Each structure stands twice: as C-alpha cells, then as structure tokens.
Amino acid sequence: MAHIWPIGGGKGGSGKSFLASSMGRLLAKSGKKTLLIDLDLGAANLHTMVDVPYPEKCFSDFIARKVADLHDAVLPTPFPNLFLISGAHDSLDIANLPYEKKIKTLRAIAKLDYDYIVLDLGAGTAYNTLDFFLASRNGIFITTPEPTSIENVYRLMRAIYLRRIRHYFSANDFKALEKKVREHLGDDSFNKPENIVAVIRKEFPDKYALIRKDFSSFRFKLILNQLRKQDNTALGEQICKIIKKHLGIGVEFAGNIAYDEHVHDAICQRVCFLDRYPHTRAANDLRVLNRKMSNAFGEQLTLDYL
Amino acid sequence: MEKDFDQMNYYEILDIRPGATAVEIRSAYNAALQMYQPESLVSYSFFSREERKKILAQLEKAYSTLINEAQRIQYDHELNPRGIAGIIETDETAKKPVAIFDMNRQATNFAARKNHNAELKAKIAQSRIIADVIARQNIKGQDLKAIRNELGVTMEAIHQETKIRLDYLTYLEEDKIEKLPAAVFLKGFIRAYLKSLCIEPADDISTRYMNGLTPKN
Ligand SMILES: Nc1ncnc2c1ncn2[C@@H]1O[C@H](COP(=O)(O)OP(=O)(O)OP(=O)(O)O)[C@@H](O)[C@H]1O
Ligand SMILES: [Mg+2]
Numbered sequence: 001m002a003h004i005w006p007i008g009g010g011k012g013g014s015g016k017s018f019l020a021s022s023m024g025r026l027l028a029k030s031g032k033k034t035l036l037i038d039l040d041l042g043a044a045n046l047h048t049m050v051d052v053p054y055p056e057k058c059f060s061d062f063i064a065r066k067v068a069d070l071h072d073a074v075l076p077t078p079f080p081n082l083f084l085i086s087g088a089h090d091s092l093d094i095a096n097l098p099y100e101k102k103i104k105t106l107r108a109i110a111k112l113d114y115d116y117i118v119l120d121l122g123a124g125t126a127y128n129t130l131d132f133f134l135a136s137r138n139g140i141f142i143t144t145p146e147p148t149s150i151e152n153v154y155r156l157m158r159a160i161y162l163r164r165i166r167h168y169f170s171a172n173d174f175k176a177l178e179k180k181v182r183e184h185l186g187d188d189s190f191n192k193p194e195n196i197v198a199v200i201r202k203e204f205p206d207k208y209a210l211i212r213k214d215f216s217s218f219r220f221k222l223i224l225n226q227l228r229k230q231d232n233t234a235l236g237e238q239i240c241k242i243i244k245k246h247l248g249i250g251v252e253f254a255g256n257i258a259y260d261e262h263v264h265d266a267i268c269q270r271v272c273f274l275d276r277y278p279h280t281r282a283a284n285d286l287r288v289l290n291r292k293m294s295n296a297f298g299e300q301l302t303l304d305y306l
Numbered sequence: 307m308e309k310d311f312d313q314m315n316y317y318e319i320l321d322i323r324p325g326a327t328a329v330e331i332r333s334a335y336n337a338a339l340q341m342y343q344p345e346s347l348v349s350y351s352f353f354s355r356e357e358r359k360k361i362l363a364q365l366e367k368a369y370s371t372l373i374n375e376a377q378r379i380q381y382d383h384e385l386n387p388r389g390i391a392g393i394i395e396t397d398e399t400a401k402k403p404v405a406i407f408d409m410n411r412q413a414t415n416f417a418a419r420k421n422h423n424a425e426l427k428a429k430i431a432q433s434r435i436i437a438d439v440i441a442r443q444n445i446k447g448q449d450l451k452a453i454r455n456e457l458g459v460t461m462e463a464i465h466q467e468t469k470i471r472l473d474y475l476t477y478l479e480e481d482k483i484e485k486l487p488a489a490v491f492l493k494g495f496i497r498a499y500l501k502s503l504c505i506e507p508a509d510d511i512s513t514r515y516m517n518g519l520t521p522k523n
Contacts, residue, residue: 145347147347147350147351150347150350150351151350151351154351154352155351198310232347235347235348238340238341238348239348241321241341242341242348242349242352245311245321246311246352246353
C-alpha cells in the first residue's frame, strides 16, 4: 500500500502546495512512483506548481462519475514518476463533499497503486479536510513563523484532535460528554479538546485508554516554512513541546524551510524550484526534510472509523 | 494528556528531573518563560489570557521554590515524605516529564542508589553505635556526624543527595544552629539528612532533634 502524506496548515500561503509539489518532485526523482492529489477544492492550484497548466481531467470527474475509477482521473506531469489528480475545475468546495463521496474517495485512494500519495488539503478545518488529514497516521502540519499562521495551525491541530476523539463516542454519549465538560469547566470549554480529554480521563477511563493508544500510534509532523534569518530556529521544537504538554499529542518537529525569494521566481516562471534553484538553502532544507520523512512512517491508512 | 498542567509538580512544570541542579533549574525556567510569556510567538493564541496568567504564576512559584534550597527541601518533603530519592524511585507520574532528559542516566542512578541503600541498611543493622544513637531521646549534631562516620558516607555525598548546602551540613553537625535558616526548614534538613543515610524512623528522630533544641533557637 502507498505511503500517504496528508499536508495541512493555515490559510494564506503557509506553503502547503509548495511543500506538496516539492515532496512529490523529490520522491519521484528518487524513483518512487508518486501521486499528488489536490484536495484544496475551490482553490486548487497544485497543477500550476507541477507545470500542468491545462488539466484535462480532475477530481470532480470522479465525484460526478464522469470517470468510473479514481485512477482514470490521474494525469501525468512533465516529471517522470510524478502524477497528479488535479482539483481544478472544481466548483465544489471540499466542505460540501457529501459523506458517501468522501468515504468512496478514501476507499479509492487506498486502492491506488503508488509508492507515495501526497494530499494537498487546503486551509481550514472543515470536517472533510480533517477526515482526509486523519486518513493516514503521517499527517504533516505546516506553518510559517507568523502569529496568524501559528494561530491557524493550532486551531487545525485542536480540530483534528477533537474530530478523532469524536469517533469514540456515539452521538448521544458525545452530547452527554459535552454537558459534563461544560458543567465541570464552563461554557466555552468545549472548543478545547484538552478539556474534553481531562473529563474523559475521569469519567470514561477505558475510552481514555483507547484514545491514548490511538494517538500514540500517529506520527504527526510539523514543518516551519519561510524562516528568515532573524527568526527563532527553535520555534518548531517549542511548539511541539507546548502541544505535548498541554494537548497531550505527540507531533514530531520535522524541520525548517528557509525563506527564499527564488521560490516566488520559480513559481512565476512555472518551473520547479528544486530544479531551477537546487543550490539554495531552501532547496537543501527540502531535500533534508524529504530524506528524514521518508525514513519515518506510521500506519498508512486508518479507515477503521469509516 | 497524562496530567493537567495545574496538577503537575514543580519538576514537571519546569521539565526537569527531581535532582536538577540550580543551573538546570534556572535554564529550564528561562526556556519556559520564552514559551509562555505573553509576547511569545510559540504559544500565541494557544492559551486564553487567564490560562496564560495562571501558567505564568505556577511557573514563577515552581522556580522560586526550587531555586531556594530550604524551600525546595520542604517542598520535596511535601511532595513525597520519603525524600528526594523517593520521588525518583516510587512516583510513577514524576517520571514521565523527565523522559526528554537523559533517561539512561536516571536509570543507572536508580540502580546504583538501590544498591547503595541496601548496603547502608545492612551496615545500620549491624552497628551498635547507630542503634544506640537512634534509641536516644536527645539527638544532636554530633550524633548525626557519628552515624555518618559509622556508615562511611562523606558530607559531600549527603550534599549531592539532599542538595543541602555543604556549609549548612557542617553547621548541623557542629550544632551551630544559629547559622542555619529558620526552624521550619531545619526539621526538613534533618529528615533529608537521615533519609539519605537510610536511617529510620527519620520523622521521629528529627522531631526528637527539634525538641532537644533550646527555645532561643
Ligand atoms: N520557503 C519559501 N520561501 C519563499 N516563499 C515561499 C516559501 N514557501 C512558500 N512561499 C511563497 O508563499 C506562497 C504561497 O505558497 P503555497 O501556495 O504553497 O501556500 P498554500 O499553503 O498552499 O496556500 P493556500 O492556502 O492559499 O493554498 C507561494 O506562492 C510562494 O511565493
Ligand atoms: Mg495551496
């Protein structure tokens, strides 16, 4: 089965698509058959980053049953071994993907025959985005060292945590839990999964044990993108420390990617940054990250809750 | 989450091992400040204003307590009446946050200490001098010193184990009580001293020691 890397982060150019295309390029170059899937429906632009300016087929063809098989929506790219399912032409927003279609998509992804599948998830915390992120235990968070971006990534992490916890309860039990949390901790406490988990720990110890076990098998990663010289290089580690201590989930800091003007230049020229500017700091960072992440996986697909 | 932040002990809050040195405590405190202070990018938006205030207050309390030797001894005792060694040996929860530090070192410490304690206990069981001192109603600094000498433990080793300053230990043994910090800490010192030598009942003996002090002290 393919290794699946979902990439999630905040809005406004944290670099999700840039990372997805770069990782895709590096994996393909190392001989791995790699598929990029642009799930940033409604704002898809991954095709542009891998030089497929006119995608002839796309994800919505599968949803609209214009193609029978997800595999039929796959496009080649100019790069050997690198393939794409584009999200262009999608009038559909990911948030509006109906439940059955989402399940169908996840099952179809699981059947695709690739070494690596990289999912560009777009910004936001729509349930569908969270479910795609949770489809693999190797979810990658990306943020820039700006408060706006960090705020977004924290929100995403909490939303993902909460979404996963939710699967352990029936609708009724979850309501009862919500009531308890509000009783214990006040009205606005329910947005914070750490509060909920604190109550689960007391009131449902066996569920708590299951949830802990579940989360300990995730291999979440964090990448800090667009680091400038004056930025704190330890920021990523510190964020992971906060997450561990206050949310109780393990996120491994995978590394920094330097800010580089050439990224903009390469995107404008619609050439691959890694090919055009291989000797920059940022290109080197990407290669190091790719090597590091290729050596560390959790379980690939978690369809158990579907 | 294994434990809520407000239930963490001071060592867990600062992410340090129970035996941490003053240098380690100070640098852990500075690192934590970098993460939690209001201007910090690291925790931006993560906490509400109230949560942050509470965390900073706890951090402050943790630091000011642990950095003060006398207060730390007192705190260690409240945390675990069996003394500093006890925290490492018995308290499961205290071990967890220590994980990011050198677990191996802790593990060897743990094994070595267990060995060391077993040896001490064997010696104590065979020593007439110690049995005699423990049975006494009135216990003084020179008695403590006699026990220590009988067991062949250096003052330096007790200092290492209890984190009580060397000069304080000297004053204790020489009965120069007036040079020591307030009496509330004194009892904790005595208890920690006895614990480090595996002398029991440490509580009772330290009480007898305190009772033996003249009122002006
Ligand atoms: N390491 C970098 N150095 C310099 N600029 C960068 C870097 N990474 C990304 N950028 C810039 O940020 C812009 C946004 O990147 P990207 O499109 O990958 O973000 P995104 O997270 O996919 O955004 P969206 O949520 O809009 O899809 C890029 O066009 C590029 O100019
Ligand atoms: Mg994008």
